[in-house]
Amino acid sequence: MVDDRSQSAEDGTPDLEHFREAARSFLREHLPLKQESDDQWALPFFTDVAEAEQHFLRGRRWQKTLYEHGFAGLTYPSEFGGRGFDARYEGVFRDELLLFDIPRALVAATISMLGPTLLKFGTDEQCRRLLPRLLSGDDAWCQLFSEPGAGSDLATLACRAERDGDRFIVNGQKVWTSGAQFCTHGMLLARTNPDVPKHKGITFFLFDLGSPGVDVRPLFQANGSADFSEVFMTDVVVPMEAVLGSVDEGWPVVRAVLSNEASFIGGGGAGEPSEPTNEKLVRLAREFGKAEDPVIRQDLVRHFSRERLVSVMGARIQASIRNGGPPAVDPSLLKLFTTANRVLSGDLAMAIAGPSAMITVDTRSEWLQAELTGRYVFSIGGGTSEVQRNNLAERSLGLPREPTNDRAIPWRKIPRG
Ligand SMILES: Cc1cc2nc3c(=O)[nH]c(=O)nc-3n(C[C@H](O)[C@H](O)[C@H](O)COP(=O)(O)OP(=O)(O)OC[C@H]3O[C@@H](n4cnc5c(N)ncnc54)[C@H](O)[C@@H]3O)c2cc1C
The missing domain is CATH 1.20.140.10 (Butyryl-CoA Dehydrogenase, subunit A, domain 3)
Known part of the structure; x- marks a missing residue:
């Protein structure tokens, strides 16, 4: 845990230089220095699924270690598992990290993507329930956005979530999902209203990948790397509290x-x-x-x-x-x-x-x-x-929007291959 003995009296934040020393000694204790690493030409990906999974798990363990010692979520509010420090502390920690060999993994990427988004759009209950588990690596998230027919033009996505009382039933396919085979949760986009233009009628779900009806199938790339999956969802039940933001208003x-x-x-x-x-x-x-x-x-x-x-x-x-x-x-x-x-x-x-x-x-x-x-x-x-x-x-630059012919018509009427 960051030693808070040199706190400023007002808000309990440690003095910046004291924090730097604490960070340095924590990192020395837990990570090898870069020059001590014997794997200087290590590939940035894995061609073996078991190795890819081990790497991912190392990333989660590292996140847990950061969390347990008070170095995760430095700028996140303390009621949501963070430390409540200002951005300078994050900068100091990043500087110190430069010297060390870091077990990097998708975990860091998804914390960066989802953490600030939860703070902005999540309810108090969602932030309290999910942020500490995100920051500690207890939950590992992937991004269930792209589909075979929706990549750059993501708003044309076709995965459906149909309302059934206080829950949704999800059917559809996602593709190019980095790390889905190793993750517990996904940020899922699904169409909840096909009768409005494509950017409307999309809902953002905080999705449990362990739900019945989810089938995650790994994909291999031309270079042999085993980081992607395609994810099929058949009649998956998703509760109302999984909606982030508002129903049909997932685009922001x-x-x-x-x-x-x-x-x-x-x-x-x-x-x-x-x-x-x-x-x-x-x-x-x-x-x-x-x-x-x-x-x-x-x-x-x-x-x-x-x-x-x-x-x-x-x-x-x-x-x-x-x-x-x-x-x-x-x-x-x-x-x-x-x-x-x-x-x-x-x-x-x-x-x-x-x-x-x-x-x-x-x-x-x-x-x-x-x-x-x-x-x-x-x-x-x-x-x-x-x-x-x-x-x-x-x-x-404030230039005019790229011309399209499907922005204003209901999604249902957009021709699809
Ligand atoms: C390493 C990697 C990790 C990824 N991880 C994930 C993930 O975790 N989750 C996920 O959901 N997706 C993921 N993706 C998918 C990625 O988001 C899509 O591949 C990307 O959005 C492009 O979509 P597409 O492949 O369908 O290509 P397309 O959209 O079909 O594009 C084909 C070509 O057309 C061009 N093009 C398309 N529209 C326009 C336009 N309006 N103007 C000019 N040119 C255009 C594109 O630039 C591209 O060159 C990942 C992809 C990669 C490579």
Whole structure:
């Protein structure tokens, strides 16, 4: 637990420097330092389901450890399991974390997406019941948004939830659900009214994946990774108290989650700094004798600068969200910036290593190959780059909406393949 002996008298918050020391000694006790880690070229994904699950469970255990020692939910209200500190404390903790090898997993992403959304749209009862379990990793959440016929145009989604007294009966399919096979709960979008335009009539449910009628089937990607699932729901009973926000009014809740997701992917998430790829690129340049190459050096500096900018923008966004305000930078901008830098890092890794990296079989080459192919994780997941540009144009630049012919007609009348 954070030692609160150096509290300021007024509100019980520890002094910032005292908090930094407490954080540092907690992290030293519980995590290996980065340079002590023997897995410097570890892949950012798993090709074996059992390994993927172990990694996920490690993420949940780490979250639990954070929670038990008072380092989870630093800026969340104390009545909901947080510490009630201001955003500076989160910044200090993130700085300290940079030195350590962190067991990262989807847990951090979904806390970033759902936590602030629950605070904004949840009832007091929902916040009291769900936030402590979210912050402690006791519940693990996934995002049940995308469907075979609804990705970028998410509002066309067809999963149905029909009202039956004080409950709903859900039928439908979700796809590309990261980590569903390891999670206990899902943020589920379902259509509750098909007779109004597509953005209306959607309800956001806090969904129990253990409910009878839920079938989670893992999907494997071309690179062998086993992180996705498709989820089928047949006559699943969902109680009224699972609705977040209002029935038929789920779209503003969705937008909050997607905005939080874009800023998480952009690097500002959940108190955990994104792993600096630049350090690996510099190491690679040294190992391949390219550290003196002026063109490589120039690109390394460009990549480093962008990585730092992304990190600063991400920290600003997270601070503003946690302080209850709108994001300080449009999260779509951050996500686009991150995606562009991932493309640069893949190209740079290949420029340093040359074609041999494609045929050599060792952990470093596997990392290089993953860096090259893994850029799509960023340019598609959490909304494609084209969609993020549309968001920027409409939200930040105030340009006219993209023309569509189905925005005003009832969802039921939209032609579907
Ligand atoms: C790593 C990863 C993790 C994911 N995790 C999840 C998850 O946990 N939960 C979940 O629900 N989903 C998840 N997804 C799915 C993701 O949200 C969708 O793949 C994404 O929204 C795009 O939808 P789509 O694949 O159906 O492509 P489509 O929407 O069919 O798009 C196809 C192409 O058309 C372009 N396009 C579409 N509309 C426009 C437009 N209006 N203007 C310009 N271009 C356009 C797109 O940019 C894209 O290039 C994940 C995807 C990835 C890659």
